[in-house]
């Protein structure tokens with residue numbers, strides 16, 4: 001049993017846990033970026049919370065975009081369960097394999113909470129640890145096994161607590177970022193580019209964008225090191241609630257994608273000037289504020 005799941009959120013890891021309840025020997029492959037799924041040729045028995053890969057037997061998913069594409073390409077079979085109305089892929093996994101009972105029911109409830117924006121204190125902690133384990137496949141399998149065994153009691157597991165303790169610095173970082181934003185003063189309606197390469201861990205890369213938008217910025221681009229390729233920069237664009245800026249107009253011409261309020265692109269460092277140009281073109285004043293975050297001493 002070879003299974004690929006979405007590796008960077010609660011729904012994906014909880015789906016892996018449910019599969020491990022049913023198939024303890026299953027081999028789990030984690031895919032961080034759903035777009036990668038289109039180019040995974042290796043044979044897979046099951047692909048969950050991701051677009052159907054070219055060579056997979058069963059796809060279980062709840063993304064509208066995947067459903068539309070598979071219908072258009074006539075690639076849906078009766079073995080697949082791709083249902084955009086499902087609140088979480090984990091719910092479909094439990095149904096598909098008829099996994100019921102205390103731990104399984106609780107796991108599904110947690111995945112649904114996370115995927116419908118109703119995070120609890122526990123699912124938020126789980127989400128942070130999943131982001132911390134971004135490139136650690138062994139760690140993620142371990143986490144999925146703990147969830148399979150303990151359900152909601154994962155929170156009291158010693159190893160989980162150890163992982164969470166590594167995030168303690170997040171509080172200090174939060175204070176540091178708040179101070180930076182305070183020092184910047186009034187940035188209402190402005191376009192801001194924050195260069196945080198080497199200064200902020202990737203799991204907290206977007207935190208300053210949310211703070212700046214809360215302070216009234218129109219559009220914030222954050223640039224940080226790509227954990228997967230050290231010579232490139234990841235750019236995330238976030239747009240304020242009341243703004244009419246479309247973030248895709250910045251990322252799509254440069255080969256990225258996303259949504260109107262949140263989009264992203266990975267760039268060679270030398271191409272950052274092109275990104276700044278796109279930001280300036282959309283900024284009514286043609287002005288973009290550059291902020292360099294200093295690495296902690």
Ligand SMILES: [Mn+2]
Pocket residue numbers: 011012049062088089115
């Ligand atoms: Mn999901």
